Amino acid sequence: MMKKTRGFSLLEVLVAFVVLAVLGAALSRLFGGALNNIDSANAWGRALEVAQNQLALASMAMPLRPGSAQGKDGEVKWQIVIEPYVPPPDLSETLGVMNLDAVQAMKIYRLVAIVSFPGAGMERTLSVATTKVTMDPNP
Numbered sequence: 001m002m003k004k005t006r007g008f009s010l011l012e013v014l015v016a017f018v019v020l021a022v023l024g025a026a027l028s029r030l031f032g033g034a035l036n037n038i039d040s041a042n043a044w045g046r047a048l049e050v051a052q053n054q055l056a057l058a059s060m061a062m063p064l065r066p067g068s069a070q071g072k073d074g075e076v077k078w079q080i081v082i083e084p085y086v087p088p089p090d091l092s093e094t095l096g097v098m099n100l101d102a103v104q105a106m107k108i109y110r111l112v113a114i115v116s117f118p119g120a121g122m123e124r125t126l127s128v129a130t131t132k133v134t135m136d137p138n139p
Contacts, residue, residue: 039119043119043124048115050076051128052113052128054115055080058111059111066082066084076117077116078115079114079115080114082110084109084110085108085131106133106134106135110129110130111130112129113127113129114127115128
């Protein structure tokens with residue numbers, strides 16, 4: 001009498017290896033995509049940090065004057081543009097209750113930070129803007 005041996009056949013082992021290989025490839029792509037997303041998020045965060053820092057530095061200048069400046073912080077290129085703010089035409093109705101002398105003494109500037117940085121094989125651009133109100137000592 002022959003005893004029946006227990007174990008896996010060669011075909012079963014090959015099928016198991018194929019299934020593991022397919023799962024391994026899928027997980028590898030999944031983790032690779034996640035790492036790319038992390039790199040992209042870090043690049044966007046770094047660009048936003050540079051833009052906010054440059055806006056803060058530009059807004060501290062006294063007196064604030066129209067103009068522009070540019071530079072580079074690591075791989076991030078930045079440009080700051082300071083221009084007089086042009087209010088919408090209907091703003092005068094809204095400001096009717098304010099002291100006219102105070103309004104005339106105000107100077108409003110628009111500050112725009114434009115940053116560009118490498119990412120995903122191409123250059124990306126981010127723009128952040130704010131306004132700054134200053135008082136003119138000689139209205």
